[in-house]
Amino acid sequence: MKNLLFPLFTTKSGARAPKFMLEDPVERKKYFQYKAGREIEKIRGYLERGNTFVGILLGPKNSGKGTYTKLFMEAVGGEHIAHISVGDIVRSVHKDIGSAKGKRELIAFLKSRYRGFISIEKALEIILGRDTKTLLPTEVILALVEREILKLGRKAVFIDGFPRNLDQISYSLYFRALMGYRDDPDFFVFISVPEAVIDERMRYRAVCPLCQSPRNLKLLRTKEIGYDQKTKKFFLLCDNPSCKGFGKSRMVSKEGDELGIEVIRDRIEVDAKVSRMLMDLQGVLKVYLRNAVPVAEAKKYVDEYEITPSYRYVWDASTKKVRVIEEPWIVKDDARVPSYSLLPAAVVVSLIKQTAKVLGL
Template identity: 55%
Template structure:
């Protein structure tokens, strides 16, 4: 697919990455696919030369360090030498130990931790996921590459435009295997087998991960379940979504740094001129065949309303990645 649609561009990027790197900041609302697109880019272009760097994963790693006395001491020694900021080291330690998903850590601390983490790794092209997160971090991002030793590398903002209706249904219908944690979506990413609870009159997905403990012995996969609160969709993260939208608007207005804009949705009207049918996200619904005691799976193109109320198709990841590849070639002047 990618070779057919962007073969020359892919070769140019591979050649570029043999001797060069870049820093790309992923900006998009929660669940917009930042990790998906950057990891797919690496897989298609150069797995050994591109890395998805998640600030959230880094902080979760710090949580593990804090739980280990020996590693915590090493971390504190590092911060004593490298951290510069308004909060004292005891205050920083307390912020780390008492943090929650609603409170952002001080930017100066994030920068120190990022510098340490990147210093441990081989230099590669970076997709930064999770920075900037606050309005104050937008200005820091303009000089971020200097702070992490990528002074001569191109830096790019990648803005992911995703209708909130897509995020809402991704959350409401997501399911996870309780045994192996494999994620799926009842409406958008079905499994090979689907079950039906006749008492509850509910359809459910059956995990099809071959490595799942539930099916390891040749049995049926586990019944996939929803996470508590998922039925509320985007309501619990409304504040976060608004902040993400504000950040993206701020980033668009910045001068001096190139931008890539990725759009997940296209209007239904005229879509046939832009995308192929197989590039559109399918929607799955189910019917129970009482006579044969089987679930019938029905597939059709998924139509949502974008944030302006326009009926639109949501795209699968490959065509969005294709846009990323083509725009990256242009920005790097390849």
């Protein structure tokens, strides 16, 4: 977000500290324990005692909200935490409407829970005809989110995609009460990522079709890389240990991502306005995640292996294997300062430590 530079957070280790391969789930687990083991145990204990929280993720589209949440769950344990994406919920509801049974169940739920200024029938029409520029009324979104929370049971939740505009801000202030989490702590998680990073993330993003875990062919590879000899293209294989397709599911790109950030420029500007307004809000705890660190200061704040490299691939026909070539990647942040983008795991260490702090652990 332009003109929103958050404080630098250090994850720097000592001179003799071990190094970790952050694209490897096993190594990543060791990394989280090494960097934030105390906080992880405190959060686990908090959740195992039946406590929950509501974290509202705020940042531009493709700023890493889903990635950070899933890695947080990977580090802390996903049995007591859920990631709720408003966009995914709407897409899921779209599928539900496609079957007679699903449509009946959805209408029955909305009749019992929904209160708003348009009819349920009209809401369903909007869902079926939605596009990237049309937003559902907030009252409908809240009902759909409540439906998803009821499916999940009592868990801590990270909410992704709400509030989406200035009109929804007042609802977000009382979100936990609206969702029945009246006594649980809630906090905002602000995410700052240079636009140059978002652009590259979009162009090379890949998502597992089974678990929806996102990765990036150029910037955030998985441990295993595949090569399609028919299309002459490389692809990532899902590395989420809890996914049924672990090590087998081919990750796929999303339609339109190849066009980069300009196709979502209007959305980026609205997201920035929402974040600026909520940053001034009093009475709500806040977490600040910063993706980029200036090249000139990187050695003071992070370990070298926590910096995002870029990857390219070569198919070795003789060995039938993909050769991975790692190269340095420097971008200019929104203030035009040469910077490194941090790997998501390093940002998640900051999220873990700050979450423990706002929970008073």
